[in-house]
Amino acid sequence: MLSAVYVDPIPNRVGYQLRNELLDLFNATGQADGAAYHLKLSLTEAEQAVALQTNTNITRYNYTLRAHYELVPAGTTAPAKTGDLTSLTAYNVAAAPFLYATVAAEQDAKNRAANDIAERLRVTIAVYPRDQAEKAH
Numbered sequence: 001m002l003s004a005v006y007v008d009p010i011p012n013r014v015g016y017q018l019r020n021e022l023l024d025l026f027n028a029t030g031q032a033d034g035a036a037y038h039l040k041l042s043l044t045e046a047e048q049a050v051a052l053q054t055n056t057n058i059t060r061y062n063y064t065l066r067a068h069y070e071l072v073p074a075g076t077t078a079p080a081k082t083g084d085l086t087s088l089t090a091y092n093v094a095a096a097p098f099l100y101a102t103v104a105a106e107q108d109a110k111n112r113a114a115n116d117i118a119e120r121l122r123v124t125i126a127v128y129p130r131d132q133a134e135k136a137h
Contacts, residue, residue, distance in 0.1 A: 005037045
């Protein structure tokens with residue numbers, strides 16, 4: 001089932017990371033031809049300062065990635081399954097002159113969130129046919 005899901009392109013770097021992870025997990029080709037389903041995703045990102053020093057320097061951020069998904073059967077426009085998933089990660093802010101460490105930590109937090117969402121979507125979509133069969137009985 002998973003290899004028959006075409007994952008629509010997702011904007012921005014985190015979307016690109018999420019789509020690539022989904023293609024790997026689904027063992028999909030990334031080609032829309034012959035796909036039984038289209039997976040459409042929209043992402044919302046948020047960062048929140050959570051640790052402050054006494055001089056008001058921020059030392060830690062929480063990063064939240066929210067994904068709204070729609071699984072649409074081929075040849076239709078109405079989604080067969082929709083839902084929302086949220087992943088929360090965090091990263092530390094390095095003191096100068098180690099500013100690149102902060103950039104790397106931020107990218108790592110975003111990658112971890114995208115990978116978490118991808119893994120949870122894989123499970124959600126993999127059990128979809130079974131859930132439909134149970135509802136039919």
